[in-house]
Amino acid sequence: MKKSIFLLIVVIALASINACTLFCTNNATENDTEQDITWIDFSFSQSKYQEYRDVVRNYFEEDFKDIAEVDGEKDVKFGVAIEDLNSDGQQDIIAALAHSYFVGARYDCLLCIFIQNDEAYKYYPINQITLGYDFENDKPRFIEDSKSEKLIGVRDSKDSAYKEFITPQYIYTWDGDGYAKFSEIEVE
Amino acid sequence: MGKGYKSSYDNLDGALAYAGWAETETNEDTPAPTPEPKPTASLFGYNQFLEDLAQRESSGNPTAVNQFGFAGLYQMGTPALVDAGFKDNNGTWTDLAHQYGVYSKEDFLNTPQAQTEAVKRYHKKLWSYIKNHHDRIGTEIFGIKVTASGLLAAAHLGGSGGVKQLFGGPKALKENAQGIPIDGNGTPLTEYMNLFGGLDLTDLLGYNPDEG
Numbered sequence: 203m204k205k206s207i208f209l210l211i212v213v214i215a216l217a218s219i220n221a222c223t224l225f226c227t228n229n230a231t232e233n234d235t236e237q238d239i240t241w242i243d244f245s246f247s248q249s250k251y252q253e254y255r256d257v258v259r260n261y262f263e264e265d266f267k268d269i270a271e272v273d274g275e276k277d278v279k280f281g282v283a284i285e286d287l288n289s290d291g292q293q294d295i296i297a298a299l300a301h302s303y304f305v306g307a308r309y310d311c312l313l314c315i316f317i318q319n320d321e322a323y324k325y326y327p328i329n330q331i332t333l334g335y336d337f338e339n340d341k342p343r344f345i346e347d348s349k350s351e352k353l354i355g356v357r358d359s360k361d362s363a364y365k366e367f368i369t370p371q372y373i374y375t376w377d378g379d380g381y382a383k384f385s386e387i388e389v390e
Numbered sequence: 391m392g393k394g395y396k397s398s399y400d401n402l403d404g405a406l407a408y409a410g411w412a413e414t415e416t417n418e419d420t421p422a423p424t425p426e427p428k429p430t431a432s433l434f435g436y437n438q439f440l441e442d443l444a445q446r447e448s449s450g451n452p453t454a455v456n457q458f459g460f461a462g463l464y465q466m467g468t469p470a471l472v473d474a475g476f477k478d479n480n481g482t483w484t485d486l487a488h489q490y491g492v493y494s495k496e497d498f499l500n501t502p503q504a505q506t507e508a509v510k511r512y513h514k515k516l517w518s519y520i521k522n523h524h525d526r527i528g529t530e531i532f533g534i535k536v537t538a539s540g541l542l543a544a545a546h547l548g549g550s551g552g553v554k555q556l557f558g559g560p561k562a563l564k565e566n567a568q569g570i571p572i573d574g575n576g577t578p579l580t581e582y583m584n585l586f587g588g589l590d591l592t593d594l595l596g597y598n599p600d601e602g
Contacts, residue, residue: 261560262551262560262562264554264559264560265550265551265554265559265560265562268519268522268550268554269519272515272518272519300468300469301469302469302470302472302473302512302515302549303519303549303550303551304549304550304551304552304562305467305469305470305549306470306545306546306547306548306549306552306573307464307465307466307467307470307509307512307547308447308460308465308466308467308470308546308547308573308574309467309469309573309574310458310467310468310469311469312549312551312562312563314562325561327561327562327563327564329563329564329572329573329574330548330549330563330573330574331574332458332460332467332574333458334457334458334459335458335459335468335495337459337495340494340495341481341482342459342467342468342477342481344481370458371458380564382564383576
């Protein structure tokens with residue numbers, strides 16, 4: 203009996219610590235990040251970031267072929283931005299693919315990155331994300347408006363050389379092997 | 391999984407009736423003819439797939455909408471509605487949506503039959519996207535038997551790119567510790583493949599891919 207009570211107290215204490223950590227993190231996000239966040243401005247122009255667009259296009263070549271076979275689309279529209287995500291002085295690629303082929307029924311966009319290491323790029327998914335909906339105007343929020351709408355951003359991390367990603371629903375941090383969900387952002 | 395359970399959500403039944411997939415009401419004054427045995431497709435078919443999906447995504451509530459705008463029985467996002475032909479690439483409701491009385495998200499939420507038509511069209515498109523994986527039906531992946539409805543459900547969750555990745559294609563989504571692609575909320579694609587597997591898609595496709 204005493205053992206059970208002790209275990210119960212330990213569980214409650216651990217849960218409280220966990221809840222406090224999450225709460226404090228979310229508060230920190232709301233209070234001190236706005237000025238630290240660089241909001242991503244994705245480009246959809248075929249002529250801008252051409253070499254970076256080629257990296258994305260080459261990686262998803264097979265998928266784009268699948269889409270073309272069904273839709274007849276010559277080129278799948280996707281957004282590209284560049285940012286030095288790990289402070290190594292080299293530009294990394296951030297890509298956003300809003301085609302249903304990549305997101306299924308329940309998400310708006312596949313957010314992914316290509317980290318540059320010398321001449322090579324390595325692919326890392328952030329994963330499928332939600333961008334949200336402008337209920338007032340009955341319009342979805344588009345990655346084309348990502349900067350003005352403050353949809354997807356990056357900020358320096360306190361714990362890693364890799365920047366953190368801010369999306370409408372989650373904050374993602376580098377876990378040594380890619381980006382993982384760190385905490386949920388509360389939406390009013 | 392509770393295959394064959396009676397639907398407990400009236401709005402979905404209405405939507406399915408509109409689409410011609412539910413039983414037709416009979417006039418009680420007229421003697422009812424001896425009922426024909428239902429084909430398996432009706433009991434464990436696409437109708438069931440949609441009921442299970444609606445229950446999973448929205449608890450069967452056609453007016454469900456989350457804070458990110460994912461709407462209705464099947465919680466479809468904008469890219470899926472574009473594929474269904476209900477929205478154009480600018481996010482505007484199309485003529486097809488208008489045919490179902492949908493001019494706004496509110497209309498969409500209040501029109502379950504439009505939601506069912508949209509998801510049906512979307513699933514047909516998905517089925518085309520994953521055509522290169524139809525030959526996986528009957529095999530196993532991560533201990534799950536691959537069936538047509540399981541494939542479709544995995545694509546519904548993780549996109550066609552996710553299904554391609556599941557079968558050894560290039561990485562698009564994050565993977566769990568077992569190497570299984572997961573959706574944006576961490577759900578493995580194989581979970582949907584298992585949950586929604588073994589249902590006959592004849593009502594959607596006009597044939598049953600599980601029968602070869």
